[in-house]
Amino acid sequence: MRIGFAGTGYINKIHACAAQHCGAELTAVLNHKAEPMKAFADQFGIPRQYETLEALLKDGDLDALVIGTPNYLHAPQTIAALNAGVHVMVEKPMSMNAREAEQMCEAAQKSGSLLMVAHCWRFDPEVLWLKEQSSGLGKIIRTKGVGAHLHEGPGGWFTQKELAGGGALVDMGIHALDTARFLLGDPKPVAVYAKLGTYYKDFEVDDTGVIIVEWDNDVTSYFESGWWQPHVDGPEAATQLYGTQGFGQLFPTRLELPNIQEQKIDVIESGFPFPRESHSPQSLYDTQLEYFVKCIEKQETPHPGGLEGLMNMKVIDAAYESSRIGKVVEIS
Numbered sequence: 662m663r664i665g666f667a668g669t670g671y672i673n674k675i676h677a678c679a680a681q682h683c684g685a686e687l688t689a690v691l692n693h694k695a696e697p698m699k700a701f702a703d704q705f706g707i708p709r710q711y712e713t714l715e716a717l718l719k720d721g722d723l724d725a726l727v728i729g730t731p732n733y734l735h736a737p738q739t740i741a742a743l744n745a746g747v748h749v750m751v752e753k754p755m756s757m758n759a760r761e762a763e764q765m766c767e768a769a770q771k772s773g774s775l776l777m778v779a780h781c782w783r784f785d786p787e788v789l790w791l792k793e794q795s796s797g798l799g800k801i802i803r804t805k806g807v808g809a810h811l812h813e814g815p816g817g818w819f820t821q822k823e824l825a826g827g828g829a830l831v832d833m834g835i836h837a838l839d840t841a842r843f844l845l846g847d848p849k850p851v852a853v854y855a856k857l858g859t860y861y862k863d864f865e866v867d868d869t870g871v872i873i874v875e876w877d878n879d880v881t882s883y884f885e886s887g888w889w890q891p892h893v894d895g896p897e898a899a900t901q902l903y904g905t906q907g908f909g910q911l912f913p914t915r916l917e918l919p920n921i922q923e924q925k926i927d928v929i930e931s932g933f934p935f936p937r938e939s940h941s942p943q944s945l946y947d948t949q950l951e952y953f954v955k956c957i958e959k960q961e962t963p964h965p966g967g968l969e970g971l972m973n974m975k976v977i978d979a980a981y982e983s984s985r986i987g988k989v990v991e992i993s
């Protein structure tokens with residue numbers, strides 16, 4: 662499996678380690694800046710370096726490309742790679758908006774190349790534990806989730822609208838959104854109400870958000886997104902499920918089940934330590950990349966793929982629109 666990397670920043674260093682751990686061949690790297698690209702190539706022993714995507718796709722000798730660039734590049738880089746017969750794993754958010762996400766899905770369908778969106782929490786053992794256990798909660802009525810940074814936030818391109826598309830919602834809130842959707846069995850969004858704003862720093866994207874989503878399985882989800890928050894209810898992707906027969910939550914991960922006979926609450930501990938040594942460990946990304954490689958080997962559509970990413974982008978578009986007009990936005 663010959664894998665290339667578009668972007669040589671924070672997340673692609675993690676993906677390059679993951680590629681090494683799963684025994685892939687790290688073949689080529691793309692960055693418009695030669696210096697960080699050389700450092701990345703040296704660190705991971707990558708033989709080929711390219712300053713343009715066209716050159717990489719023509720000459721890079723790739724089976725797959727991992728895209729970890731600023732958000733505005735995700736769609737054009739993904740579409741070009743898919744059309745060149747290269748499988749793609751693209752970082753979240755998959756695009757700047759749902760229209761671009763649709764174009765990426767179309768490119769995957771037409772080219773036959775595989776598209777995976779790196780919604781990493783779907784590979785987390787605690788998320789998987791809760792998903793398995795959630796059948797014991799009865800019908801889930803509502804969920805609550807958080808994707809927010811406490812007393813910190815990114816700078817640079819992350820805070821520029823034309824490069825990032827949005828702020829804390831697309832950077833952090835999307836983790837809570839995708840985790841809830843995964844736990845609920847990937848329902849479709851039908852309506853969104855959101856209030857997004859910028860209160861903590863002087864930049865053009867949102868640093869604070871509350872978002873309510875109604876799904877087509879009659880569940881309502883509430884999310885908080887943020888950077889520089891004075892308080893957060895839990896770490897990235899922390900999610901609560903409220904069911905007719907009990908309550909389940911991530912980080913700390915456990916169930917609370919009413920015991921009517923004994924008139925008490927039975928707490929079912931998952932056994933995972935909390936807080937974790939690292940909330941986003943390398944192993945999470947190793948599992949994710951291993952899955953991408955397996956999908957390529959078996960020629961199977963990855964999940965999370967284009968469709969899962971697109972649903973998230975539909976919610977995000979509707980959230981920005983709802984916040985702009987101050988009303989609920991329905992999604993057709």
Ligand SMILES: NC(=O)c1ccc[n+]([C@@H]2O[C@H](COP(=O)([O-])OP(=O)(O)OC[C@H]3O[C@@H](n4cnc5c(N)ncnc54)[C@H](O)[C@@H]3O)[C@@H](O)[C@H]2O)c1
Nearest residue numbers: 668669670671672673691692693729730731752753754781
């Ligand atoms: N899933 C996660 O846990 C997670 C964590 C961090 C970031 N991300 C996502 O990964 C993506 C990248 O984030 P990051 O933190 O690594 O950012 P970063 O700024 O550290 O890295 C971006 C890289 O893209 C390169 N780049 C910029 N313009 C380019 C161009 N025209 N051609 C080629 N390369 C170019 C930069 O030089 C840099 O190497 C974002 O979409 C972000 O949302 C996901």
